Amino acid sequence: MNDYLLLFRGGNNEWMGTSPAEAQAEMEKWTKWMGSLAAEGKLGPSQPLQNSGKVVTGTDKVVTDGPYMDGRETVGGYLQCKAASYEEAIEIAKGCPILEQPSGTVEVREILSMNM
Amino acid sequence: MNAEPGNINQLTEHLFRRESGKMLSVLVRIFGTAHLQLAEDVVQDTLLQALETWKLRGIPDNPAAWLHRAARNKAIDQLRRGRHQIQFDHTDEERPLLESGYTMGPVMDSYWNELTMEDDLLRMMYVCCHKDLPAESQITLMLKTLCGFSIAETARALLTTEDAINKRLYRTREFFRQNRIRPSFPPPAALSVNTAPVLRSIYLLFNEGYAPTHGSELMRREVMNEAIYLCSMLCRNEHTQQPEAFAALALMQFHAARADSRTDDNGDVILLQDQDRATWNQQLIREGIHNLELSAGGDTISRYHVEAAIAYEHCKATKFADTNWQRILALYDMLVLISPTAIVHLNRMAVYRQVHGDEQTLAQIRLSPYIKEWEGNYLYHCLLAEIHFASAPQTAIDCFQRALAIVKQPAERRYITEKMATIQNV
Incomplete structure (x- = not known):
């Protein structure tokens, strides 16, 4: 088993103007998705992120507000999971409800392991 | 974590x-x-x-x-x-x-905190049903604010456009801006009077969902459930509970228990005598009976009491032939005194026919002062058609034709057309 990091982008703005019932239905999709990962013992740490933050750059350690990007480029959250292969990690990512929204993307990255 | x-x-x-x-x-x-x-x-x-x-x-x-x-x-x-x-x-x-x-x-x-939040919701219910708001705005506002429906859901629930819903809400917000209504419970002495429009709106909302012609099966059930939810909150709270509210709740539960059996999979109408009574929701009927018992406390009898008693008589009959029409007619005799509308009188005629037969019903209808109003209701022409069905088939067909000229809903039209076909095939 390897560790993979899934990075979520986009998929937020579409929720303006939805009803409580629709918001709850969306929430239940996430619970179901994460619940199935948890049940298989594949779910690692996962957290949503605030939209804005600070960026520290270069040797001068310049601090700026940001990163200011288009909403669909900002990382909105991450999830770490276990999978036997990239293929399996991609299958897991395909189940993410964020992909039901046009602007949603999931970036899949393998975490380098210490084993040589 | x-x-x-x-x-x-x-x-x-x-x-x-x-x-x-x-x-x-x-x-x-x-x-x-x-x-x-x-x-x-x-x-x-x-x-x-x-x-x-x-x-x-x-x-x-x-x-x-x-x-x-x-x-x-x-x-x-x-x-x-x-x-x-x-x-x-x-x-x-x-x-x-x-x-x-x-x-x-x-x-x-x-x-x-949970306790005062329920009170606030009920106070808001009285705000939604403010007497100076039109009935359609009252039910729109209840769905939108108390039941958390979106504009789109409210439009689907009330079979209208999002545009129409937006207009109603706009006017309502304007009304509140100008009149600054403070949410409050009615004083005990005015409880019954001030709750009447609330119950009327809840029941109106329920009927939006109960209409078998409603576009979506799912939405139909949701709307009925929301009306029952709002009414049960009224019944549960010590500031608002009263016999009429329990009676209205019982009535809606008796209706909701039988809602699914009234149409088939194609959305076609199934008449009371042909409904599969095994599908009636016995749990809802039991709750209805319980609430009907709780409604017996007051010294007045409301239309909800009588209508609930009528609905209960239907729920009680295990098959159509067991229906106690005598008792239902007696209840209708009470109902026409409380709520003397053309439609209640027309429904009474249909029950009267079950007790006294075609000829006497026809005689009663001819004497009725409501004929003029009934002429515009397709159910009146259907009742006449049923009365003439066996004895004067051609008259029955004419009556069905007149009903068809009025009714727009496809399910009802199909029903009438099929009925006509059975006469013509004899």
Whole structure:
């Protein structure tokens, strides 16, 4: 088993103007998705992120507000999971409800392991 | 912190919808009815925050309390900002407490507990049914604010356009801006009088869902459930419970128990005599009986009491032939005294026919002062057609033709056309 990091982008703005019932239905999709990962013992740490933050750059350690990007480029959250292969990690990512929204993307990255 | 296997919380059914109705009612108490839109925005914002936060962290142990806390913080934000932007109602004695930095926190906290939140929702229900608002606006507002329906859902539920719903809501918000209605319970002496329009609107809402011609099966059930939910809140609360409310609740439960059996899979109408009574929801019928018993407390008999008793007679009959038509006719005789409308008189005629037969019914109909009004109702022509069905088939066909000229719903049209075909095939 390897560790993979899934990075979520986009998929937020579409929720303006939805009803409580629709918001709850969306929430239940996430619970179901994460619940199935948890049940298989594949779910690692996962957290949503605030939209804005600070960026520290270069040797001068310049601090700026940001990163200011288009909403669909900002990382909105991450999830770490276990999978036997990239293929399996991609299958897991395909189940993410964020992909039901046009602007949603999931970036899949393998975490380098210490084993040589 | 992170979800462990088997440790992922589930949301209870309708949690967001129920909590949004309660939160909105508290926020209206805080901001005033003049700022209904602001209260709606804060609720929306709260739900979005929950969605974004819970998605990857999992649902907290007490999601309702989390929502209340988030809404409370957003409300404080608004009050702090609003000092300069929004003119609040200063005639309200709680207002100064909410505007002082010393008291705002504690006063605000006292608003967000389960018990008083239900009271707030009921006070808001009386606001929604304010006597100066048209009936269609009342039910629109109840669905939107108390039941957490979106504009699109409200339009689907009430079989109208989103445009129409937006117009109704706009006018209603304008009305609140100009009239500054304060949410409050009616004084005990005026409870019955002031609750009458609330019950009327709840029952009207229920009938929107009960109509077998409603576009979507799912939405039909949702609307009925919401009406039952609102009425059971009235019954549960010591400030608002009264015999009429229990009777209205029983009536809706008896109707809802039989709703599914009235149409087949194609959406075609199934008449009472042909319905599969095994599909009637016995649990709802038992609850209805219980509420009907609780409705017996007062000294007045409302239309809901009598209509519930009639619906109960139908629920009680295990087959159509067992229906106690004598008793139902006696109840209709009472109903026409309480609620002497053309449609109630017409329904009474249909029951009268079951007891006294075709000829006597026809004689009664000819004597009725309501014929002129009945002429515009397709059910009247269908009743006449049934009366003539065996003895004068051609007359029956003419009557069905007149019914067809009036009725627009496809399901009813199909039913009438099929009926006509059976006569012509004899």
